[in-house]
Amino acid sequence: MQAGALSGLKVVEYSQFIAGPFCGKFLADFGAEVIKVEEPGVGDEARRRGPFPDDIPHQEKSGLFLFLNTNKLGITLNVKSATGTEIFKELVQQADILVESNPPQLMKALGLDYETLSKINPRLIMTSITPFGQTGPYRDYKSCDLVCSHMSQIAICQPFESRSTRREPLKSGGHQTDFMAGLTGAVGTMSALLAHEADGLGQQVDVSAQEATAISCKLLLPIWTYLGWYRVRIPKGTIGYGPSFPLPCKDGYFQLYCLEEGQWWDWVRVMGSPDWANDPRFDCIFNRGVNWDDLEPLILEYTMQHTKEELYRRGQASRVPVHPVNTTEDVLKSEQFAAREFFVEIDHPEAGRLKYPGPPFKSSKTPWQVERPAPLLGEHNEEIFCKRLGYSKQKLVKLRQTGII
Amino acid sequence: MKRFPLGGIRVIEIGAVIMAPYLCQLLGWMGAEVIKIENTERLDFGRRAGSFPPGREGDPNCSAYFGANNCSKKSCLLDLSKPRARELAKEIIRRSDVFVENFAPGVMDRLGLGYQDLKKIKRDIIMASLSGMGQTGPEKQYVAYGPNLSAYSGHSALIGYADGEPQAEHIAWTDWIASTNGAFAILAALYHRAKTGEGQFIDVALSEGAALFIGDAIMEYTVNQRVRRPMGNHDDVMAPHNVYPCQGEDNWVSIAVATDDEWKAFCEAIGNPEWCKQERFSDRLGRWNNQDELDKLIAEWTINYSPYEVMEIMQKAGVAAGPSLEQKTLLEDPHIRERGFFVEIDHPEAGKRPEAGMPFKLSRSSFNYYPAPLLGEHNDYVFGELLGISKDEIVKLIEEGVIR
Numbered sequence: 057m058q059a060g061a062l063s064g065l066k067v068v069e070y071s072q073f074i075a076g077p078f079c080g081k082f083l084a085d086f087g088a089e090v091i092k093v094e095e096p097g098v099g100d101e102a103r104r105r106g107p108f109p110d111d112i113p114h115q116e117k118s119g120l121f122l123f124l125n126t127n128k129l130g131i132t133l134n135v136k137s138a139t140g141t142e143i144f145k146e147l148v149q150q151a152d153i154l155v156e157s158n159p160p161q162l163m164k165a166l167g168l169d170y171e172t173l174s175k176i177n178p179r180l181i182m183t184s185i186t187p188f189g190q191t192g193p194y195r196d197y198k199s200c201d202l203v204c205s206h207m208s209q210i211a212i213c214q215p216f217e218s219r220s221t222r223r224e225p226l227k228s229g230g231h232q233t234d235f236m237a238g239l240t241g242a243v244g245t246m247s248a249l250l251a252h253e254a255d256g257l258g259q260q261v262d263v264s265a266q267e268a269t270a271i272s273c274k275l276l277l278p279i280w281t282y283l284g285w286y287r288v289r290i291p292k293g294t295i296g297y298g299p300s301f302p303l304p305c306k307d308g309y310f311q312l313y314c315l316e317e318g319q320w321w322d323w324v325r326v327m328g329s330p331d332w333a334n335d336p337r338f339d340c341i342f343n344r345g346v347n348w349d350d351l352e353p354l355i356l357e358y359t360m361q362h363t364k365e366e367l368y369r370r371g372q373a374s375r376v377p378v379h380p381v382n383t384t385e386d387v388l389k390s391e392q393f394a395a396r397e398f399f400v401e402i403d404h405p406e407a408g409r410l411k412y413p414g415p416p417f418k419s420s421k422t423p424w425q426v427e428r429p430a431p432l433l434g435e436h437n438e439e440i441f442c443k444r445l446g447y448s449k450q451k452l453v454k455l456r457q458t459g460i461i
Numbered sequence: 462m463k464r465f466p467l468g469g470i471r472v473i474e475i476g477a478v479i480m481a482p483y484l485c486q487l488l489g490w491m492g493a494e495v496i497k498i499e500n501t502e503r504l505d506f507g508r509r510a511g512s513f514p515p516g517r518e519g520d521p522n523c524s525a526y527f528g529a530n531n532c533s534k535k536s537c538l539l540d541l542s543k544p545r546a547r548e549l550a551k552e553i554i555r556r557s558d559v560f561v562e563n564f565a566p567g568v569m570d571r572l573g574l575g576y577q578d579l580k581k582i583k584r585d586i587i588m589a590s591l592s593g594m595g596q597t598g599p600e601k602q603y604v605a606y607g608p609n610l611s612a613y614s615g616h617s618a619l620i621g622y623a624d625g626e627p628q629a630e631h632i633a634w635t636d637w638i639a640s641t642n643g644a645f646a647i648l649a650a651l652y653h654r655a656k657t658g659e660g661q662f663i664d665v666a667l668s669e670g671a672a673l674f675i676g677d678a679i680m681e682y683t684v685n686q687r688v689r690r691p692m693g694n695h696d697d698v699m700a701p702h703n704v705y706p707c708q709g710e711d712n713w714v715s716i717a718v719a720t721d722d723e724w725k726a727f728c729e730a731i732g733n734p735e736w737c738k739q740e741r742f743s744d745r746l747g748r749w750n751n752q753d754e755l756d757k758l759i760a761e762w763t764i765n766y767s768p769y770e771v772m773e774i775m776q777k778a779g780v781a782a783g784p785s786l787e788q789k790t791l792l793e794d795p796h797i798r799e800r801g802f803f804v805e806i807d808h809p810e811a812g813k814r815p816e817a818g819m820p821f822k823l824s825r826s827s828f829n830y831y832p833a834p835l836l837g838e839h840n841d842y843v844f845g846e847l848l849g850i851s852k853d854e855i856v857k858l859i860e861e862g863v864i865r
Contacts, residue, residue, distance in 0.1 A: 061653040074677075086649055105698070107681040119680030170824065189822070194796040197772075198781035202694055202702055206715040207783040209791050211694075211704070214620065215628040224704045225713055225785045227694050228630060229619025235674040239641050244821035246648030247491050251466035251826045253655055259825035267802050267820055270791065272637040274817040277803075278525030280788040281814050282512045288711075288787055300608050301629045302617055309627050311612035319604075372603045379609040381627050384682040384689060387615040387672055395598035398669050411683040413676045416669065417646045418595075420576075421661035422653050 060087015061422035065249075067153040068093060069128065070135065070144070072100040074231050075185045075265060076157035077124040078238030082416070083153070083245065084127035085424050090155075091147065091440060092125060092431060096132040096461055099433045100125070109407065115433060116406035122430045123412055126402065130431025131440045132461050139460050141166055146445055149177050153245060157185045161196045170260040180258040181248045185241040189264030199265065204233035208269035212288045213276070217300050221289045236272075237265035293348025302381045303352070305359040309381035310367045312355075317341060322374045327358040404429040437461055465492020466826045470651065471557040473498065474534070475541075475550075475574070477505040479607075479633055480591040480667065481563035482530040484640040488559070488647065489533030490819055490828045496535045496557075496843060498550055499836060501865050507531065508836070514811050521836055523811040528833045532806060532816065536834035537843035538864050546863045547573050552848050555583045558654075559647055563591040566601045576662040585660035587650045591643050595666030607633040614671035619678055621691030628691070635671040641820070642670035698745065700752040701727075704785060705763040707771060713785040714768040716759065716775060721745065723780050730778035731762050808832035840864060 065088040069080035077092075077100065084090040094100050102121040109117055134140040145168075148154055154173065156163065163169045163184075170182045184190055187199030205211040205227035214226040244261035252258060280286040292301065302309040314320040317340070324333040332338070332354050337347040344351055359367060364380035371378030380386060387393060388411065400414040407429075415424035441447045441461065455461045470493040474485040482497075482505065489495040499505060507527035509519075517523040537553075539546040551574065554560050560579065562569055569575045569590065576588045590596055593605040594613070611617045611630040621628045643665040650661055672679065678689040694715070696702040704715045718724050721744065728737040736758050741747045748755055763771055768784030775782030784790065791797060792815065804818040809832065819828050844850045844864065858864045 061649040064656075082645060107677075107684045107687070109684050111685065117684075119684040120677050123676045123680050188796060189800055192796040192799040194776075197776045197783070198779065199783065200696075200699070200717045200719070200781050202696065202704075202717050203715045203781050203783045206704060206713070206785040209786050209788065210631045210634070211715075212711075212713075212785045212787045213631045216631060218628065223622065224694065224706070226620065226622065226628065227704075227715075228634065229616060229689075229691065230675050230677050232634070232674055235676075236638070236641070239638070239645065240820045243487070243641055243644045243648065244823070246645060246652065247466040247821075248823055248826070249652060250491075250648060250655075251464065251823070253652070254464065254468070257825065259823055262822040262824065263820070264800065264802075266797075267800070270797075270802070271817050271820045272631065272634055273788070273791075274529045275526055275632065276788055277792075277817065278512045278529060278814060280792075282514060282525070286788045298608070302612060302627050304626070309612075309617070311609050311617065311629065313606045313608045315606055372600075375604050377604045377606055377609050379603075379605060379613040381612040381617045382615050383618045384615050384675065384678045385686075388679065388682055392594055392598045392600040393668070393672070396595050396666065396669070398672065410680075413673050413679050414669075416642050416673055417666070418664040419646060419650060419661055420663070421659050422649070 058423065058425070060425065061419070063087035065089065065153060066151045067091065067155060068147050068151045069155045071155060071157035071185065073102050074124065074234035075237040075241065076155050077102065078235055079183060079185060079241035079245065080128060080155050081124055081126060082239070082242035083155070085426070086422065090128040091436070092128045092130045093133050093135065093144065094130060094433060096134055096434070096459055099132070103433070114406070119410070122404060122407055122410065125430035126412070126426055127428055128431055129436040129440065130434060131437050132434040134460050136166065137460055141168065143445070143460070144168065145173070145176060148173055148180060151177070152179070152181060154180060154182045155185070155241065155245070156182070159196050160184070160186065160190050174258060178258060179252065179256055181245060181252060181261065182258070183241050183245045183261040183263065185237050185263040185265070187265050189267065190260070190262040201231045201233045202227050204265045204269055208233065208266050209273045210269060213273070215289065215301065217290050217292045217294060219292055221291055225289065233265050233269045237263055237268045240268035293345040295345060299348070303359060304356065305362055305364050305367055307363045310359065310364045310378060311381055312371070312376070312378045314377065319376055320344070323371065323376045323378070326370050326374050326376060327355070330354070330358070400426060402426055402429050406432065434461070464826055465829050466823070467491040467493035470494070470559065471496070472559040472561060473554050473557045475562045475564065477563065478507060479530060479636040480639050480643070481561045482507060483637065484591070484643045485534060485561055486530055486532055487640065487644045490830060492829045494535070495533065496537060496553065496839070497531065497834070498539050498553070499536055500540050501538060501836060502540060517811065520810070525811070525814065528806070528808060528811060528814065529816060531833040533829050533831050534834055535839035535842065536837055537840050538837040540862055540865050541572055543863050545858070545861070549844070549848065549863070550574060551579070551582055553843060554579055554586065556847060558587060558651070560586060560588045561591070561643070561647070566590070566592055566596045580660065585654055585658055587647060587654060587660045587663070589643055589647055589663040589665060591639055591665040592667070594668050596664040607636055610635050610667050610671065614668045615675050615678065616671060619675060619689055619691060621693070623691060623693040623695060625691070635667055638670045638674055639665055639667040695752065698749065700745070700749040701755050701759055703756050705756070705760045707763050707766055707768045709767070712768050714763055714771040715783055715785065716771070717781040718748070719781070724748065726778040727775070727780050730774050730780065804830050806830065806832050810835065
């Protein structure tokens with residue numbers, strides 16, 4: 057096992073579900089020691105979310121939890137009890153980094169806000185990943201991926217071009233805003249760590265999921281600034297080039313996106329150079345947009361005869377930007393992902409051997425690696441409380457009996 | 462005095478469009494000195510894309526697409542088709558810590574600027590190559606833009622109305638993932654270099670970072686061989702969990718109820734109408750099974766309010782809710798304003814414009830915001846000061862078309 061890029065760093069993670077744990081995963085997968093603190097008995101919310109093998113709920117078998125918590129050590133601690141708070145502080149005192157995603161008012165009430173923790177550990181980097189950040193009127197508001205998608209401007213732009221522009225705005229698939237907040241937290245943590253290298257001092261990294269997500273709309277802002285308006289959710293064909301939306305084919309959907317005029321004409325040749333292609337209504341990017349409703353069925357005459365795989369290979373052979381709309385099954389079976397060994401098999405004592413998404417990137421000297429699967433609930437209690445903090449076995453038993461751990 | 466996290470780090474960018482440019486802007490904001498090597502013959506797409514301020518249409522120094530992704534950088538010109546320009550590029554990189562590029566796999570190798578070449582002249586260089594599908598594998602040379610890669614990485618198949626077809630994601634979402642992912646890779650490599658003196662090569666495939674962002678759906682397949690489909694604004698377990706129409710045109714509010722306690726608070730907040738008491742809505746499963754009906758009833762209530770009024774009512778009751786903000790309302794949102802998310806950038810040619818700032822805040826360090834460079838604005842600094850080339854020689858290099 058090679059030393060990871062972050063080996064030697066000590067991290068405490070006190071957060072659940074996706075955003076905080078995804079940040080902690082980046083640190084753990086590149087070699088940091090991440091101690092994950094979970095609530096006794098119930099653990100991280102992701103343990104209850106699934107997906108579970110055969111749909112039988114089991115706190116050690118949630119696919120979401122297993123994916124997000126690789127390489128971490130797991131302990132249980134009721135941080136909200138007075139004794140628990142003190143033990144938590146002991147852990148933080150020895151740590152370089154604390155990753156947390158709790159409401160600011162809760163951390164304050166527990167006496168675990170940055171101001172207090174920085175007094176017991178001035179070199180601490182405290183990365184707080186919350187829906188709206190540490191300041192401002194909404195800082196303690198509740199949110200989730202749905203609300204964040206809508207409050208960060210992305211939902212009102214989706215679907216971008218469609219037939220039904222009067223329909224409601226649309227959130228992205230899955231939990232995009234949670235993942236983005238978590239990744240942004242990982243970047244913020246590294247940024248603070250490099251600042252720390254210079255002077256040995258810590259600081260708080262304040263991530264608002266709303267802002268981390270709103271970044272992705274930064275190219276719309278100048279249009280609004282200069283034109284005074286920006287139309288969201290536009291009719292199919294408005295943009296002209298592209299199209300910017302998936303089209304159906306024999307076995308699903310594919311994405312064609314001809315940004316350059318030459319790419320469209322290459323695509324016409326892929327389709328066998330049908331006569332209609334020379335119709336003046338379709339002779340340039342602008343006209344193809346204006347006459348999209350007439351054009352689409354003509355394209356479909358060809359594509360409905362072919363699978364997305366055929367369209368992909370034929371199109372790319374002619375340098376046309378065409379891709380399959382891959383389902384998760386397709387992604388898992390993709391030759392390219394396989395050739396790059398993106399998916400990895402990980403053994404877990406309860407869930408067994410499963411395929412997981414792997415490295416976020418390839419780094420030649422300090423590769424991503426899996427040393428251990430996600431922890432069982434409280435798996436490392438003895439290791440951390442006895443060996444690390446020096447508690448006696450008797451004390452550990454007492455803490456267990458009283459529900460602290 | 463406040464300091465920048467990446468003070469003293471020099472980054473060279475040969476990049477275009479979003480991936481490398483936005484990544485390097487993040488590093489520039491963190492205080493690294495970022496030098497972008499450009500070519501007037503083959504401009505970064507961003508310099509041509511617009512939007513342009515009135516009266517400056519087509520001016521590559523005024524394109525807002527470029528301005529939005531290239532703040533806090535310096536610009537120098539080199540025509541890399543010329544051998545002398547490639548030598549100079551190497552000299553610049555030799556004096557740097559990080560090199561970031563996002564051209565097609567193999568292009569840098571052909572220019573003599575691949576990792577194997579660079580590590581010979583700068584042992585501990587950190588080089589990051591960003592691409593759509595990676596530097597290796599049978600499909601590495603395939604042509605792709607943002608919407609293609611959203612489709613390919615499995616994102617498009619997950620977004621859409623529950624009754625309809627898959628949709629393309631909002632513009633270039635997966636590009637921002639790739640840039641942020643690449644930024645983490647580089648910062649981790651810098652940390653490793655500080656500890657060990659080792660540099661390294663980083664291969665960022667947009668498609669792989671994007672696939673991590675649908676890790677939950679991928680695990681659903683590996684665990685149960687079940688393929689996820691679009692489900693609109695709905696959720697696996699929460700209901701109500703949707704967006705509802707409000708007063709006015711195209712005004713919407715999102716509401717998500719997670720627990721039975723939140724449901725009680727929700728009912729109370731809307732005045733406990735008769736329908737709230739129906740037994741089929743009384744527990745989580747019942748609400749989830751009957752959510753379409755529930756959504757209709759809630760919409761009859763929300764339509765009487767503005768999105769912000771609904772947010773205030775709900776949040777006061779402890780229920781997650783918020784308006785569907787668009788550009789104007791996001792800019793004017795009191796929370797966003799108080800946190801200073803948008804920063805004003807005053808560009809010497811394009812003028813003042815608000816710009817989305819850093820995606821996170823640091824309590825002690827500060828960020829280095831300044832406007833995007835004019836084409837070749839820092840030629841004298843880079844070739845004269847950094848490489849020590851004489852003024853006469855620089856003039857000659859310009860005449861020969863090496864610097865252009």
